Amino acid sequence: MNFHRLLERQIKKFIPEPGWGEPWLEKFLAAVNESYLSFERDKELSEHSFHISEKEYQQLNADLLAEVNIKKLSIKKLKDSINTIDLENKISLDPHSDNLLSIVDYLNEQIDQRKKVEEKLRDLSLVSEETSNMVLIADAHQKTMWVNKAFCEISGYTLQEVIGKKPGYFLQGPGTDQKTISKIREELQAGNSFHGRILNYNKSGSTYWIDLSINPIKDNDGKISKYISVGTDVSDQIQKSEELLKSELKWKIAMEGSGGGVFEYDAEKNHFITSTNLKVMLGLPPEQPFLSIEELTECIVPDSRKKINKAFEQLLSGHLHTINQEISFLHTDGTELALLIKALPTKFNAQGKPSYILGTTTDITEIKQTEIALANRVRQFQGLSENIPAAIYEYQFNKDGTEEFKYISPAIEKIFGISPAEFMANGISYIHPEDLHIFLSKNKLARDLHVPFICESRLIIPGKGTFWQYVSSSFTYYTQRGDAVFTGIISDITQEKNAVDLLRINEEKYKAIIATMKLGLLEADQNNLITYANNAFCRMSNWEHSELIGCNINHVLLPITFVRDQNPLNDWDAHEIKVKDKLGNERWWLVSKAPRYSERGVQVGSVGIYLDISQQKDLEISLVNAREEAIKLAKTKENFLANMSHEIRTPLNGIIGMIRELRKMELTRKQELYVRNAGTASQHLLSIVNNILDLSKIEAGVFDLSTAPFSLREVFKEVKEIVKSMAVEKGLELKFDISNDLAKRFIGDSLR
Template sequence: MFWKQQLEELIKGLDEERAEELRRLFEKVRAAPESPLPSDTDRTRENIYSTFFSCAGDIIIMHGLDGQIIDANRITCNRLGYTLEEMQGSHFSMLTGSHTKDRIEYVLGRVVSRGNYSFETVFVSKGGRQVPVEVSARIVTHGEQDVVLSIARDISARKVAEEIILEQKVFLSQIIKNLPVGLFVKKVKNDLRYTLWNSRMEEMTGHPREKAIGKTDRELFRENGLNWRNMTDQEAIRTGLPVEACSRERTPDGEETVYHVVKIPVMDAEGKADAILGIVENITDRVRAEGEIRKAHDDLERRVEQRTAELLGVNERLRIAEEKFRSIFENSILGIFRMNLDGRVLVCNQSLARMFGYESAEELIQASQERPESLHGDMRNREELQKRLLAGEDFEPFEYEYRRADGSVFTGRTHIRLLRDRRDNYPYLEGFIEDMSESKAFQQRLEQSQRDYRILYEQASEAIFLLDLKGRVLDANPMVTEILGYGLDEIRAMDPRDLITRDMERIREELRAVKSGKTLRLELNLRTGSGREITADLSARLLEGGRILAMLRDNTERTAMEGALRSAKEEAEQASQAKSEFLANMSHEIRTPLGGIIGMTDMVLGAGLQPQQAEYVKGIKEASRSLLEIINDILDFSKIEARKMEIALEPFQLRERLEIVVGTFRLAAMEKSLELRSVVPDDLPDGYMGDACRIGQVLSNLVGNAVKFTEEGFVEMRVRMLERTEDSARLEFSVTDTGIGISEADQGRLFDVFSQLEPSLSKRHRGTGLGLAISKRLVEMMGGEIFVRSRVGEGSCFTFRLELPFAEPSAEAQETERENVSQEGRRVLLAEDNELNQEFLTFFLKDAGHSVRVACNGHEVLTALREETFDLVLMDIQMPEMDGLETTAHIRAGETAAPRDIPIVALTAYAMKGDRERMLKAGMDDYLSKPVDMEKLYKIIARLTGERRAASEA
């Protein structure tokens, strides 16, 4: 297999076709019995190189990394005229000329650094002939050293082809540039934008090529001729056939110019129009000459009579004139005719035939011979016109109705005169017709549009003024009289600015700015003709021609309504504030005794009760905690409804939060023999930014409900990643159970406020019906969504999705929080007026090794601090005579013997938004809501007293 490896190494620099050819060649050589490949590695290598060098069709040169030629194949010697002996030992630059040696050194450097490199150069044969080549150089192993194998392909034919293409391109460019007609190309798939625009087009339109290329007709010509340009484009695209049109446009000095335009669709390989080639010719002179045809013809006849002796010269001039006449006659876009007094057409051009719907002029002439009346819309009009012509009356161009071959009628602008043949002396009619159908239809649409706008103007609900730059009213609609109470004549006679009642100078200054082109929108107060003051919105802008359009809307009622709404909003905010204060007070009044009840039950449970007594006390504690949950739900819902709930954005560990949720319900699940499990992928990142407390609250609601409504089976909490970006992840949280399930009809009201699916008096499961409603609102406040899938008797799956930013892992986040709760007792001053709370807090604090003194109000706190030394103060907020906030202010002011910085911890039943911030701002060092969690309290005492002691020792 060694020879195959060598082969593949050699052909790495070749294209696929040449490489495949050499593979087949080597297979043939290997299979030949007279050329067996020995197993010996060196001989195999030599045979491979020999076969490759001798059979390859390209120039192959092997040289060292320094450029010294080692070997070359037969093709190299034949094409360049050198013998192998002449090349061996010479530098590679010998083949490219000495002037390229630096270039060759550079290339060799690139080959060495990269391992392979491709480039173009020119080999010079021994006889001086230049051979353009494309070289592919690669580092290969030859013997025991690395060498460069260069394979050069002759690209002479390609270079010649490129030169021919370039020459043809330049030739074609010169043809297009010097064409006597305008030439353009539009690309269909690029919104018909111009891609070609020759110099003749620049002369005819005045638009230079660099401004025309890439533009559309609307951008170049605006509305000037936009309709016919668009219609002819679409017709060419639709039919796939050339389309001809004539355009009449005026130059800046007012001179009319006529263009003949041919648009030819250029089709792609699928037979669809890919581009439009346009040819534009200025035929103004030709059209003007058409009006002089008859004059030239009469002049020729007169000259024939006067110059019989000069017949040959006259005949020649006549022939030239006739050729000119024939060219104009046949190529004119106007319909040219000559007819007798019976209405039979004697002569006409092709344009007239097309105008009347016939394929050729002959068909039109034949039709008029058979039925002259078929060409006229009303024969009576024709007879009347003919009588006036015969009477010697001259006609200006007029509009006349003609009838097409299919019976339809069109309007033609007609130029006609009565002539008499001087020899036969019979009269006939001659002239030309311009089809006015399109312009007529446009005029009708314009008139209809004007009528429509006039109706809108008259019926508008706003007062509309048209003023001059001096502020005089030029016109106004009827609504002006209704709003301002003045007649139109009165308005025209006064200056409307005199009606302004407030901020007159400022408003007049803004009105003056309209003259400079500024669009004005403002609210102002005006006095009407009846003396009533109104509030109105005014908008004004400058129009062309030095006029100002102003619109006035009376919003007096709206302003009054907005004032009423503001008053109602203020009343609602006051009511909301009153509700919040009520909830805060009720929270305090309920939480305080609840805290005492829960604390006392903990004391009793630790007193060694009999089993039945312990069950009774546990029931009391469970009922108290259920009542506390109800209060918490109501407070949370009130915060959300009042928009006072805030979502924090702090770093947290996801798995730690999930473990807390599962741990909360593990005992309840065990009591019901349920399997409670948490599924989190191992590769899911753990650190995020968000409100871990609110996420845990939602999960707790969902897991708690799942445990509550499941009698057997399992409850599973699962987290998975839906999508991930560099900065964030979209996570899906789901809680699945095998519980009672929810009917499809009930699922629609599952997240409603106070909604319970078992509302009867005999219901088995307690609750406020607020848990899921709060969960839904919390998820939406965090920018997520929540939904449920469930079947009765099979279970439910609640799912919510959140996008959470990643959090950078910090030293604090990576370490598990460890509170070093000191076993050394502290001297604690407990400020608490509730006797139950005094008793159970004192009990548990002493049980933890602390000494406690109780104070029932703020005065007793200040007295105790003057009489004894304490390490810390536990301060109730709501106390008689002097509350906790006022007492703290006295302590921080230094009015006791205690240090001003003595740690003070707020113990309060207040749990509304801002309570914690309010406590800390008042001088508290920390905050704990009631009912008090004793483990948290122990940690706070250890931390605050430990920090203070460490600071004093330092």
């Protein structure tokens, strides 16, 4: 058995060799041997662990020393950085101290300030991002640093596409005004702001106008660090202004052709420029070009002066956007006219106040007279409504969902024995329970769809019995609050015959009135078969009345060359059509149609009013042709004068050159006099030709006179020398008598 070396020496020393073979001794020695071996193993492990721990401690110590050195270096660099950015010397740091508390305090203060600045920048960023204006921030070299969402939407560029680029590089194009670009460059180089309008191009190449403001941002040293530009898209304003200028001429021509008057008021010059029609209306001389506001005011009836003067004052001050008033004028013959004045500003001054006003005048004297007649008829109608066997009422559907009677005529008391106030308060409660459902259903349709309300129902009136009422109404108008008002009648069914007869009489009466007018009237049933045509329509179409009745309306108007709808009954608004009458004559008609209902509110067809506007159409064509002819004549004149300018100036310059060469030769005194006179005359002639043939000056009304000093005596002397030979040929004596009191020098144009 192998034992541990130390144990083996001890056995040999203390146990006799004869006893080694004892079994109990061998077990004991084996256990002791195992203990020795375990001790050796534990010792080796301990030594190994201690050796490893020693190495780790040494490495840790080295790491700590390195960290201390790094910390000292970091603290030193941190102090150096703080001293660099602390321009105001708010903190004093010991370069040999490792105390970080003062640094921490300073950094905390800087962090707080940084947070406040970031909050302000975040707020400004949100405002810039959400505004509809284009916002661009550029650095001191005018290179883009940031743009907002509106900039990207309008220009089509993303932020990544424009960063580091100058705005002019990707926004400006061939149509951008070079003067504006130069102005921006000059202002920014001078450190100034810029404000103006400029044409830009988006990414797709389309143009848009912006109202641009560029402002430089300076740092504490007064140096420009950034540029902030804000642009507002004004393309719509520019387009509307151009369209307005283009349409003004068409509008004036149309107004003159329609018989209305046109006026323009220049607030800065206090001049009224009026059309011929307006001057004819007022009896003023057509050749008078301008009217002052005082002269025009004299033509207004005194009661209307304050009204129109106040309106113009409010319009010129900007408190009123348009004028739409009826004003009474006095004709020069003393008669009173009613004119409808409509005006609006078309130009504004630097303060945003109107400086130029454009307006129209329409003679509505006949309309006002008709209104007076209608008002009298209304009063007559109100008187009749109190006596007819039916009550007239107005029923109002309010926007808040409530509804109420607005008016019931006193006739309701004669019909049902109930006062108007009582019926307005309790009308629904009188309806028979069996009829209430259908009454409310039709009432709901009228409220929701504004369809006519027609209903027969029973009324149970306490103490008076049961009655049948016939209610018929339709939508009439909206109140200022937007409430829908229905107007109709309430009648006793037993009197229905009388009511129908009365309606028929009224219908025939109004048809008779229309028949005498110049408006054509045509009625058709649901199948488009004509049921009625007045005399005016027969004259317009050259059809006989008997030929029209029963004829399909589309067959009568079959030769239509311009119509918006193949079925005129489906077109309820006014429109223009070109037709051929029975004789084949082409005519222009203005057509206005509406559905026609029976007494029960059921649509039974259509009614149309026709107005012959052929003369107005011919006038439009004549105006277009006249304009084209005027353009051709102007071009012909321009070409003629241009050719003549060359043809006349060329030989004349040759003559002047020959005279100049003659003066260089040796001449007698008489020859020299003739040559000098010929030179002076040719120069005068060239000056006159230049002025006559200068088309641009003549058309622009610019004919400038020289303001150079000259001697009147010398002028007379030159004239005398020029015409002297002609006077001698005719046997005339030419003398000039010039006063000695005449000034020696004058300022003016000696050639003219």
